[in-house]
Amino acid sequence: MRTPWYDKIMSLDKKILYVIMFIVVMIPLLAKWTYNPAVMPEVKDIYDEIEGIYAYNQSHPDTPQGILVSFDYSPSTNAELDPMTMSILRHAFMRNIPVITWSAFPDSIDLAKTITTYIAKEFRAVYGQDFVFMGYPYPMNAAVIAFGSDVRNFLVKDFYGNLSTDLPLLNKIYNYKSIGLIVTVSGTSYPRFWVTYANTLYGKKIATGTTAVSAAEFYPFLQTDQMIGMMGGLRGAAEYEKLVEALEITIIGDDIERYLRNLYSPEDDFPWDTKIFAPGFTDEELREHLSTRKTARTGMASQASSHFYVIVLIILANLGYFFKRRAENKR
Amino acid sequence: MLIWYTIAVLLSLAIFSFLWKDNPLYKFAEHLFVGTMVGYQVVVVFSQIIMRKIVDPISVALDNRQILTLISLVIATLIGLLFLARFSRKVEWVSRYPISITVGFWSGYAIVASFKTNILTQIRGTVVDDLGQPLLNGHLIGDFFKNPSLKTLDLATAGPLLVFGVIVVLVYFFFSVKHDHPMVKFANKPALFYLMIGFGASFGYTFMGRISLFIGRMNFIFNEWWPLLKQTIGG
Numbered sequence: 001m002r003t004p005w006y007d008k009i010m011s012l013d014k015k016i017l018y019v020i021m022f023i024v025v026m027i028p029l030l031a032k033w034t035y036n037p038a039v040m041p042e043v044k045d046i047y048d049e050i051e052g053i054y055a056y057n058q059s060h061p062d063t064p065q066g067i068l069v070s071f072d073y074s075p076s077t078n079a080e081l082d083p084m085t086m087s088i089l090r091h092a093f094m095r096n097i098p099v100i101t102w103s104a105f106p107d108s109i110d111l112a113k114t115i116t117t118y119i120a121k122e123f124r125a126v127y128g129q130d131f132v133f134m135g136y137p138y139p140m141n142a143a144v145i146a147f148g149s150d151v152r153n154f155l156v157k158d159f160y161g162n163l164s165t166d167l168p169l170l171n172k173i174y175n176y177k178s179i180g181l182i183v184t185v186s187g188t189s190y191p192r193f194w195v196t197y198a199n200t201l202y203g204k205k206i207a208t209g210t211t212a213v214s215a216a217e218f219y220p221f222l223q224t225d226q227m228i229g230m231m232g233g234l235r236g237a238a239e240y241e242k243l244v245e246a247l248e249i250t251i252i253g254d255d256i257e258r259y260l261r262n263l264y265s266p267e268d269d270f271p272w273d274t275k276i277f278a279p280g281f282t283d284e285e286l287r288e289h290l291s292t293r294k295t296a297r298t299g300m301a302s303q304a305s306s307h308f309y310v311i312v313l314i315i316l317a318n319l320g321y322f323f324k325r326r327a328e329n330k331r
Numbered sequence: 332m333l334i335w336y337t338i339a340v341l342l343s344l345a346i347f348s349f350l351w352k353d354n355p356l357y358k359f360a361e362h363l364f365v366g367t368m369v370g371y372q373v374v375v376v377f378s379q380i381i382m383r384k385i386v387d388p389i390s391v392a393l394d395n396r397q398i399l400t401l402i403s404l405v406i407a408t409l410i411g412l413l414f415l416a417r418f419s420r421k422v423e424w425v426s427r428y429p430i431s432i433t434v435g436f437w438s439g440y441a442i443v444a445s446f447k448t449n450i451l452t453q454i455r456g457t458v459v460d461d462l463g464q465p466l467l468n469g470h471l472i473g474d475f476f477k478n479p480s481l482k483t484l485d486l487a488t489a490g491p492l493l494v495f496g497v498i499v500v501l502v503y504f505f506f507s508v509k510h511d512h513p514m515v516k517f518a519n520k521p522a523l524f525y526l527m528i529g530f531g532a533s534f535g536y537t538f539m540g541r542i543s544l545f546i547g548r549m550n551f552i553f554n555e556w557w558p559l560l561k562q563t564i565g566g
Contacts, residue, residue, distance in 0.1 A: 079547020106375035136379040196448040212540035234543040296486035299546045
């Protein structure tokens with residue numbers, strides 16, 4: 001007897017589904033399709049907040065506000081979260097906003113250091129003046145509390161072994177009074193922790209970039225204004241990427257490649273600390289710096305096609321289930 | 332660089348091979364990952380905690396002759412070392428002192444903040460919106476009837492739907508009353524509806540997250556490793 005179509009659907013081998021999923025994801029990725037997302041209010045709010053800090057710093061050059069970017073994720077979620085930290089840092093450096101970064105996990109120290117310096121290099125940011133990397137501020141809850149008074153007492157040295165009191169940036173920005181925004185990019189429940197301590201106890205504004213898996217957990221904090229904004233998953237990253245690209249075009253222009261190529265010249269006599277980054281870009285590095293400007297949007301094209309594939313699978317499976325039950329009832 | 336990238340690609344493929352079935356390649360990659368992570372963390376803990384949190388502050392305090400800071404750092408370090416007493420059955424009890432200090436301090440510090448963050452402010456968010464207007468706002472409903480549009484409908488219904496949802500879901504999980512009580516019976520269906528929407532949103536996001544990880548790996552293989560390989564081979 002011939003197997004009915006619904007039985008075939010219901011007993012489809014998982015391996016076939018995986019292979020089709022692979023193809024569905026790969027086509028947009030290889031064709032380099034990009035997705036143009038509509039920017040959601042919760043993402044735009046983060047952008048506006050950073051623009052607000054920029055405006056404040058323009059009118060108060062002697063008492064600037066900085067942002068604290070906390071890398072609260074490990075490499076296992078970097079596919080979703082790296083584009084967020086990159087976009088936030090690009091925005092901050094483009095607007096000359098002082099940046100403090102640190103990593104909440106021991107296994108993400110290298111990741112946090114690499115991304116911070118990678119983006120700083122694109123804007124000729126000087127270590128110690130424009131940005132600092134504080135390493136792994138263990139234990140995190142003590143570090144968050146230490147920021148309430150003077151973080152330099154808790155983090156005596158930065159990641160590179162410089163005394164905190166020797167870093168010009170930390171002499172201006174060493175407690176919450178001079179932090180305009182805390183951005184926690186996380187694949188865990190760390191944003192809740194930041195809200196509990198930095199927002200509830202010190203009234204600091206918190207923005208989060210989170211993996212899609214955790215996003216639903218944090219919406220209640222948006223509704224109560226305990227968080228000012230959220231980038232949820234790759235989609236949130238793509239939205240912020242789009243906003244930063246528009247700003248980059250306004251400030252730098254269309255030709256980012258040319259801008260990066262001419263950023264450092266051999267006659268540059270600025271004392272670059274090569275321990276932090278070496279000035280100049282090789283062709284390979286240039287290609288990478290350009291491609292990271294649309295990582296999330298390229299990924300979202302694959303994401304959209306995989307969603308479409310899963311919707312089709314859900315409809316087919318439900319139809320199969322429905323017809324199978326109907327056939328059984330008839331019998 | 333190509334060598335490291337190639338190793339990363341091979342390990343990624345070894346992990347993905349689990350989708351076919353469990354195999355020695357997958358096991359090898361898994362064990363390698365766990366071993367590398369442990370080794371890496373040991374080094375990081377030494378350089379970022381022992382050195383930065385004990386050795387550096389003590390040496391700075393010594394250099395600056397900050398006696399009080401030095402004393403407090405040494406006392407704190409000694410109390411912290413008492414944790415290690417757990418390794419000996421004879422003096423294990425000593426480790427309860429640092430544990431009691433830690434638990435005592437953090438309980439005191441966290442209780443008020445957690446209560447305010449997760450309960451008080453959230454309850455407030457169920458009563459008023461971020462502008463301080465009540466969520467059950469008759470004016471907004473009136474505005475909808477005066478000027479019916481999607482926007483006014485959204486403004487008029489968002490608050491009441493949220494309040495209603497919170498109440499019925501709370502009633503659904505209220506197990507002190509039998510579920511054949513008329514109030515509970517009334518709340519059951521809409522509560523399930525709200526819960527299903529919540530689970531659906533979570534599932535959608537979870538799926539998106541998992542696919543993002545896969546896309547990230549594929550992006551690495553085809554847009555980073557492959558061009559690098561072509562460039563290296565092609566000179």
